Amino acid sequence: MNPSTSALLTDLYELTMVQAYLKQGMDEPAVFEFFVRKVPAHRNFFVAAGLEQMLDYLSELRFSQEELAWLDQSGQFSSRLLDYLETMRFTGDVEAMPEGTIFFPYEPIIRIVAPLPQAQLVESRVMNLLNFQTMVASKAARSVLVAGGKPLIDFGLRRAHGAEAGLLAARASYLTGFAGTATVLAGMVYRIPLYGTMAHSFVQSHENEMLAFQHFAEAQPENVVLLIDTHDTEAAAAKVVSLAGKLRAKGITVKGVRLDSGDLADHARKVRYILDEGGLPHAQILASGNLDEYRVKALVESGAPIDSFAVGTAITTSSDAPSLDCAYKLQEYAGRPCRKRSEGKATWPGRKQVYRYLADNGRLDHDIVTMNNDQLSGKPLLQLVMKNGCRLAPSPGLAELRRHAAAQLRQLPEALRALETAPAYDVRISSALRSLAQTVDRRL
């Protein structure tokens, strides 16, 4: 059983609603849009991610015989529903902002247009996929913005929320500008560069630290990065210096050391001095240990001689905001625009487009959200990527998405690059859209 591909990874009500739609013959085109209602505290923007996995999901959605048999024996579902699910394929259209695009509250980043039962059925997993990677990418971007070009590496697998989260967090952070990940599976599946050093257990399992360093270097002569905080960081740095000479005789170079605890800036300065004095000016210093964008920023600003940062839990779980206030909402059915008006959760009706306008300096100036059939002068952010269930083009690939995300981050105005809340970006709702909302309200 693969939870990542099971069609039953959905909420029960999706099935019961589809059953009701089928009974009523309600299979006209439905338009759903995915958007986020508000930015979390201290945040200023989002980075769209997860489109690729969502398109995979839509393309490959099938109910297996085992799943159908289980639904049948549960006695809760009509044979009409089961027949429908057996042959059901996603045949709809998808418009989307490319992954890596910066966006703001109430801007749709995905629109799905499909017969109502299909568009409804996919809700749970579409949200599950888009929420997670967009959340990680939006969090990771903050570290990228403050790292001053120093490489960031994802070390978050162990505290990611399960297997898929570990794998996709590596993807979302790499897409956003990380240099790589420790998660081996992400190397195989997405060709993301892999990084790794050694664990405290490796040191502890040896009689002494020096022997551990030596054994590690001999087994990994191409990638000697030694973890030096197991007992005493500076003492270990001195051991690295003394070992380096012997290793050099064997043709092995010490590539670097990793600091994982204590005052990282202070240790980095002392260790840099020891390494430089010991003839290892090229040995790099990697810092890790409960890092997040605030600590990375402080370390960079302190001028601490740290060459790269491994960040884990804070990014992989988006620790300060471990979910987005996102929604996948019906905006039109059978040609009739609709909106949700629940208290505090109202939405803008109809099919929408987001137009982006840049200032003269090339930075973001404002966006306009309007009806899809409006033709404005700005750059439209939503593009058709799937038609009748088929992708219009092959996946762009992570290299291209990384270039796009980097270009997007360069367009951020200074204020929005801050780690603290800036004045909200100017997102305008067009008068056409406002008047459509009034029309819908009058009808209801």
Add this chain to the structure above:
Amino acid sequence: MNPSTSALLTDLYELTMVQAYLKQGMDEPAVFEFFVRKVPAHRNFFVAAGLEQMLDYLSELRFSQEELAWLDQSGQFSSRLLDYLETMRFTGDVEAMPEGTIFFPYEPIIRIVAPLPQAQLVESRVMNLLNFQTMVASKAARSVLVAGGKPLIDFGLRRAHGAEAGLLAARASYLTGFAGTATVLAGMVYRIPLYGTMAHSFVQSHENEMLAFQHFAEAQPENVVLLIDTHDTEAAAAKVVSLAGKLRAKGITVKGVRLDSGDLADHARKVRYILDEGGLPHAQILASGNLDEYRVKALVESGAPIDSFAVGTAITTSSDAPSLDCAYKLQEYAGRPCRKRSEGKATWPGRKQVYRYLADNGRLDHDIVTMNNDQLSGKPLLQLVMKNGCRLAPSPGLAELRRHAAAQLRQLPEALRALETAPAYDVRISSALRSLAQTVDRRL
């Protein structure tokens, strides 16, 4: 590719360390223990969960030919490592606290004893599995404690961190005392009771709300729970009353309504009055919408006539503490106890056992953490569950684990049941263990 079962769902350094261990012939028994360093803010205890999936992982760990081929072509690994991985099976022992057991900081909940390369290799995924379910169970328990016996239902799939997180959050919350979940796959895989109502989109796709209610009821006559907040909650409750008569004539009973926005206590009182006056005293009220343990407690204490609560994101993501400060640490190698002494991250050495002592009222009094070969009078919490890679008994099943968890929650002293920080529970480190730590320190 199934990320949940791939042997490559691991950190790169696990592979490079195993390569080094093999090169040195270091395959003596290693003892690793998993524990949590500290309780998150406002928390008082943890609930152990994830053992079952961890044992599955250890039992089924295999490197596929495709994975081995990928590792080989990467050029980073020795043929000795690849040969080892090809035939590698987990042959170690596991001692564990049963799932559902309450535990506290620095108490090991899992001990793995295996040849060093094996015990090292499994680190990343063991932590990934134990961290997540223990985190969710520990969070879910807080809602269970304040719900006053009212059913709690997991609605968290859409904002869970990926597929496996959605599935396992349903399991962890059910284990801890939830009544069920909306996640269909959890019904199939774990036989967890499924719950569901309807979405706003169902109402919106109809010409009017009344018609939507009618269609839903006719398609789901056995489970008519109507969502009534799409436009105006009380007006919708009146529609439910007026519809109920017509449905009764068709033999259909309105089972309940769902409130999803606004002041839930206020809406519940008004809706209860409308339903009662309208002859529907048995129709239940389910509340949902950004609920967490604090809101559940406030609603229960307010006396609002809510019959059950659907909670989602807050539990599934453990929103206030989306990870545990957990560790999987080497405590002994080749018969030699060891410990990590890194700043702020020191551990107790050796194989340990946790003894629990109850007060006269049957509630938890204190625990003693000591060396495993100590024989104390209290109840030892760690039990051997796997020997030489084989389970000693079949999985206990969720029904039994639920009984155990419920019994454990009943043993919580009043102070620890609070949603705010109580004085820390009394966990004593035995003098034998302290003196072992001194001995280890002297050796280092």
